[in-house]
Amino acid sequence: MTAINTILVPLKRVVDANVRVRVKPDGSGMALDGVKMSINPFDEIALEEALRIRERGEAEEIVVATIGAQVCTQQLRGGLAMGADRAILVEVGRELEPLTVARTLLALVQREDSQLVIMGKQAIDGDNNQTGQMLAALWGRPQATFASHLRFNGGVATAMREVDAGLEVIEVDLPAVVTTDLRLNEPRYTKLPDILKAKKKPLETVTLDQLNVEPETQFQVLGIEPPAQRPRGVKVGNVDELVQALRQKELI
Amino acid sequence: MARVLIVAEHDGQSLNPGTAKCVSCARTFETSAIDIAVLAGDGGAVAAQAAALAGVTGVIRVDHPANESALAAVAAPQICELASDYTHVFGPSTTFGKDLMPRVAALLGVGQLSDIMSAEGAWRFKRPFYAGNAILTVEAPQDRPVVATVRTASYQAAESTGKAPIREHAVDAALPAHTRFIETRSDSGGGRPDLQTAACVVSGGRGVGSKENFELIYRLADKLGAAVGASRAAVDSGYAGNELQVGQTGKIIAPQLYVAVGISGAIQHLTGIKDAGVIVAINTDAEAPLFEVADIGLVADLFAAVPELIEALGG
Numbered sequence: 001m002t003a004i005n006t007i008l009v010p011l012k013r014v015v016d017a018n019v020r021v022r023v024k025p026d027g028s029g030m031a032l033d034g035v036k037m038s039i040n041p042f043d044e045i046a047l048e049e050a051l052r053i054r055e056r057g058e059a060e061e062i063v064v065a066t067i068g069a070q071v072c073t074q075q076l077r078g079g080l081a082m083g084a085d086r087a088i089l090v091e092v093g094r095e096l097e098p099l100t101v102a103r104t105l106l107a108l109v110q111r112e113d114s115q116l117v118i119m120g121k122q123a124i125d126g127d128n129n130q131t132g133q134m135l136a137a138l139w140g141r142p143q144a145t146f147a148s149h150l151r152f153n154g155g156v157a158t159a160m161r162e163v164d165a166g167l168e169v170i171e172v173d174l175p176a177v178v179t180t181d182l183r184l185n186e187p188r189y190t191k192l193p194d195i196l197k198a199k200k201k202p203l204e205t206v207t208l209d210q211l212n213v214e215p216e217t218q219f220q221v222l223g224i225e226p227p228a229q230r231p232r233g234v235k236v237g238n239v240d241e242l243v244q245a246l247r248q249k250e251l252i
Numbered sequence: 253m254a255r256v257l258i259v260a261e262h263d264g265q266s267l268n269p270g271t272a273k274c275v276s277c278a279r280t281f282e283t284s285a286i287d288i289a290v291l292a293g294d295g296g297a298v299a300a301q302a303a304a305l306a307g308v309t310g311v312i313r314v315d316h317p318a319n320e321s322a323l324a325a326v327a328a329p330q331i332c333e334l335a336s337d338y339t340h341v342f343g344p345s346t347t348f349g350k351d352l353m354p355r356v357a358a359l360l361g362v363g364q365l366s367d368i369m370s371a372e373g374a375w376r377f378k379r380p381f382y383a384g385n386a387i388l389t390v391e392a393p394q395d396r397p398v399v400a401t402v403r404t405a406s407y408q409a410a411e412s413t414g415k416a417p418i419r420e421h422a423v424d425a426a427l428p429a430h431t432r433f434i435e436t437r438s439d440s441g442g443g444r445p446d447l448q449t450a451a452c453v454v455s456g457g458r459g460v461g462s463k464e465n466f467e468l469i470y471r472l473a474d475k476l477g478a479a480v481g482a483s484r485a486a487v488d489s490g491y492a493g494n495e496l497q498v499g500q501t502g503k504i505i506a507p508q509l510y511v512a513v514g515i516s517g518a519i520q521h522l523t524g525i526k527d528a529g530v531i532v533a534i535n536t537d538a539e540a541p542l543f544e545v546a547d548i549g550l551v552a553d554l555f556a557a558v559p560e561l562i563e564a565l566g567g
């Protein structure tokens with residue numbers, strides 16, 4: 001018997017990290033038409049970590065889940081191709097606030113009787129960095145956020161966390177929530193046969209209703225605007241000119 | 253009227269400047285109280301520093317052995333216990349605040365706002381998202397506590413000119429034992445200024461090429477009395493520690509002078525330096541995106557330019 005039955009890995013469909021997104025001219029949102037979408041990079045790292053845990057024989061099964069529209073099955077199939085066993089789409093037509101996302105994930109944790117949730121520390125669209133911590137709070141379980149190293153010993157996880165002062169090591173009892181930082185691992189590439197195999201893996205669709213989750217919107221969006229632009233600077237020809245320019249600005 | 257509770261960040265001895273920046277944020281809207289909660293093993297020294305911040309109306313000192321090291325799971329129920337007297341609960345958007353505040357919010361059954369960069373009244377805030385490519389204005393409902401992190405790069409620290417009363421509070425909440433602190437491993441930075449508060453920062457990127465070459469960045473930083481930063485690529489390659497990473501997923505900083513050496517200027521890096529006073533870029537590639545935001549650009553090989561610059565700065 002391994003300590004962990006099921007690892008739940010939530011995946012979010014987001015704009016690809018290499019795309020430079022802009023605010024729509026009318027300020028109604030972001031210009032996302034025809035833009036490349038991917039699995040949130042931190043979530044890919046979360047899934048990679050789950051795969052390694054299973055490969056070490058420390059977990060039985062990995063379930064990936066997404067909350068979003070039907071198109072998100074693309075990212076779920078991507079997760080299955082990487083090596084997850086099953087996928088769940090919680091079909092929702094609009095963007096949910098992190099608290100509702102956390103409530104939805106809690107419902108999935110309970111439904112799947114999961115002992116470990118590994119998820120990205122933030123999604124690169126909303127940049128909220130909240131959902132893992134909220135899930136842990138609602139679940140009444142530990143959180144190991146911003147993890148850059150993770151090991152298990154029976155029912156205890158030891159996590160190294162990237163904090164402002166450097167690295168911090170904490171120990172948490174399972175069940176627990178872990179959120180990933182960039183240096184936890186490097187996700188594997190999926191190969192064509194894996195993509196084909198993923199098409200046959202189970203993908204289930206559920207609704208918020210079925211999970212007994214009432215979506216709640218607390219914050220009203222009043223506007224979206226582009227950030228202030230920095231005025232264009234100058235190029236200097238050599239180090240002497242650089243030093244002069246710094247002197248002029250009284251910086252040295 | 254708004255009553256703001258700020259969660260102090262500290263290391264047991266000194267208050268982190270992020271706390272004083274939360275005070276500055278709270279002072280931009282009308283309040284009837286700005287109190288600071290100090291959770292510590294022995295919070296005497298930190299509470300005194302918190303009480304001295306201009307604009308602070310009171311300090312709540314919560315001493316408990318379990319507060320010896322800051323653990324979100326342990327601190328959150330204690331903050332929730334105090335929160336009932338307040339309309340707002342703020343923490344800095346440091347790794348400490350980001351870890352703790354969402355947990356506090358969820359325990360209170362409310363959402364959380366991340367990285368407040370400006371307040372337009374007590375219930376209307378601006379925050380960046382999409383790696384700072386867009387700014388969101390949101391309104392929070394007045395009938396629920398506003399739990400938020402404050403983007404520290406957007407505020408100056410409140411000055412230490414006040415003298416607020418300090419009261420003690422005994423912990424009632426049941427504290428979990430499921431999370432245990434083991435150790436912190438930090439590079440003391442060799443006595444250099446702190447990256448998050450330094451007036452001047454010199455950062456190195458992948459262009460620096462190796463951990464040994466990164467010595468050049470340290471030498472230039474020391475010449476300028478600067479803190480040292482790094483791009484993600486430099487940290488990933490082992491040239492510098494993770495605590496030096498600047499950017500969307502590292503530190504967001506606002507020094508008066510930022511010198512980027514051998515850094516291309518990916519959007520995730522630029523997010524971290526948008527509020528810098530003057531940005532200097534040294535890069536061999538004239539097309540590097542960093543030049544688009546740099547106030548002063550020098551297209552040059554860093555291995556020639558940086559030693560020359562160190563020389564020119566005298567000593």
Ligand SMILES: Cc1cc2nc3c(=O)[nH]c(=O)nc-3n(C[C@H](O)[C@H](O)[C@H](O)COP(=O)(O)OP(=O)(O)OC[C@H]3O[C@@H](n4cnc5c(N)ncnc54)[C@H](O)[C@@H]3O)c2cc1C
Pocket residue numbers: 017041042124456457458459460482483484485486497498499500501502503513514515516517518519520521534535536537540552553554555
């Ligand atoms: C989710 C996510 C989060 C991220 N978060 C961050 C973050 O917080 N911070 C961050 O920095 N990055 C972050 N990144 C990574 C970011 O996208 C870039 O990959 C990274 O910033 C590149 O670092 P760099 O500029 O040092 O390296 P490169 O892009 O490789 O640039 C190196 C530069 O050095 C120059 N150079 C080479 N040799 C010399 C020389 N001899 N003299 C002068 N110049 C030279 C080159 O011309 C080039 O411009 C993130 C990425 C993702 C996907």
